[in-house]
Amino acid sequence: MKEKEEARKSDLLNLVKPRTETPRRHQLSVYDNCLPCVTCNFQQGLLSRRQLDHTIHKIRLKNLNTTPQTRIQIYSDIRRDWLERLENATQLEMIDNKHIIGLFSLKDSMIQRILWLKLSDKPSSNQKDRLSLSIDPFPSCRYYQSAVKISSMSLIDKDSVLYTGMVYTGTPESLVFIKGFGEGSSRYEVYSLGQKATWTCAWNKHANQFSVGSEKCGLLLDVQTRRLWEINTHNSDVLCQVFSKQNGNCLYSGTRNSQIFTHDLRSISTYAVNQLTQSSSVCGLQLLQNDVHLLASDVKGQVNLWDLRTRKVVTEYLGMKNEYLRIPIHVDQSEEIVYGVDQEGYTRLWCLQTGELLKNFPPPMATSYDFFPSVLYSKTWNDRQGNTGLLMGLGDKVYVYSDYTDMAIHDC
Template structure:
């Protein structure tokens, strides 16, 4: 009996030891799993915290069930070891509860830290979003202020029902039928509608030009990588003294800044005498002498077919307004030419190398009707006495004349005529006729270096180069445009040719490569021979479009510097005549633009911020 009892005791102890080992293994596995779950805390900490609690509760329930089972088995097998097993199970369960509480506390701390970090990240993200919103709102406000008028007009246009063949007048709030062109003022035509739209745009641009007392740097354009528009002239002068900026670049930057800050500086009415020939209708052409002391002008007389050629004398006057560098007095001087029976087609200066002081002028005429001959005249318009009045006339035959150009290196001039080009020697009166490929020569220019090349722009869109040293009259080079050539200009180096055509294209040709290297946008032209000019410093080019706006472009970059609206209502029949100089009245620094419209001259000058 004792042996059987001992065996039963040994078996019970071995069974209890195995149960304890199993419990330890399960506890270790649960601890390892809990520790692993506690380390991998992320944004979903609350869910993991609930899982930890549920796992702890399940483990405690399992332990309780296992302890109950072990207690029942121990009670059935042996009563003396039951108390020990219950004590061990109670201690294990208490330890497990303590560990689960500690783990839950760690989970709570990690969750709080994660919440704090997420709140900080959210706050920083909100700040970034708020700043971006502020920037976007500012940009939107600027765009809305700039596009407010356009949006209002578009909204009004959307509200107005567009009926084909009818025009809606916003002021009168009613529709008018669009009729063919008529002399009746009250009839609504396409011409009157376009004129009203152009006039409203002109008034708006003019008010913007006069209201802004100073232009921002954003309106200035960058014309060189070493001279950004944000730099003022003082900085450029300092950089020039240090050797960072060349003298030519400093001069170009100064003149371009003057143009971009150009403002109205006054008005001068020229002909005020109560004379029938002083009833001026419009100024057709303007050109200045090389020292800018004289202005050569061509006007049309109202209610007649008479044209008037007159010299204007410029003198410097004391400056009253320090904001405008242009300060001149303009008065008529010299002889007056009244041409009535022939129309003047071209007008230019014709200086003689032998008589530098005399102001000779070349102009060509064409008969209005009939079969009279076309003529070319060279006349001294500023004689000091009656003995110095000299007139040279040349018979050009039955040719329709379009343009003329003077050769400053020889006593020669050329005339662009119908399907030909004429070269005339002033002293010998010899005449040469050049081949223009059976097309009218509408624009001409001599090479400024030596005067041995002549360039003709034809109606077919060809730019023909003739070598005056050659015995052949055929062109030696040809460059083409899609439409008729309107005007030609050359730089003093003789390698760059500026060309404009009837489509409004203004471009720079390289004579050596015979290709276009640069284009200048926004010159409005449809079918007119509109001239453009280059300033004396060769910093920019300027010209008037068919919309009567004077445009300025940077010569090197091709970017538009300024678009100047006309100061009074203008039309295709009254396109302004303009000329710019940086030394009016032969005074360096006395710079500005003179614009001739009708019987008045409008002065514009630019101010440079130091």
């Protein structure tokens, strides 16, 4: 532990370089990191507009500082802050480029809070700082205090959230909640799952239904009829789930026995129609908008991009260190960057197409199993092109990482 802490402090002082070698066929030309050369190639017709935007995006990402430029402390409530202090941000989800939702735990308490955080433009105080972003540390009335231990959270829309939890006292019972946060919204629904542990939940935006990853099986619930179906996963716990993006007819479930099951919700049968195999327990799933490529990560640190048509891995993302943690994997909104946090608290970002490791961030403070960062990345914060940055929730603070204005200009 001392060696890891010394390495983390050293990485904070020095530029962290990718520690994994990129295959020869994935290596970029030296001209791809030179902005004048890229612009010249575009003017000569050697690059398309999409290739130009993608290359500039990667240059900005490589120029992100490895130390945060802004540190914003989040408060649970203005009136109760002297009684309650947030302990750690266990999950961050992006509502849009101007709002995020966070799940925070409270110090010396089993109570958790779901907070809506608003992003706004703020002029940079540093001339070299490109990112224009500020976070309101006081969510005001847009928060919710949970009386259960929340195990997973999934966004329904801009004004409501789905989450699962376990009751603290009395009979141990798993519950599913749908809570509305919009102004004047009184939506509040509770569903009981009995004495079953819950690991994850996912909302189907194309149908009024949601799924819950439970022990030994998956569960599918209809909101209007409250009808419940058990989905067969070969008697294995479901650790992550995602619905198909275009029509919501397929449900992908990552299980503890290293399998990724595909269930067709139009079929009467509850057995899987397709099956993929990872190296260990699947802890993260992300489906791209084309419904063809599925990104999967497991507890051994293996991150793969699957082609669902051929059932083969098309890209591997190397460098993730994990042995036992259930860590999610993310894809940015433009579907160009894959990013995630490993068990040592380091944030890694890869190119989705080539698998090249572009950036490696050390945590700003020491981490542990219960004190772990959550990250969000976007190149268009506040709906502004080029407003590239990384948000990291760690403890009761949100750290903001931005890039420099002096983009890569090499002699060539």
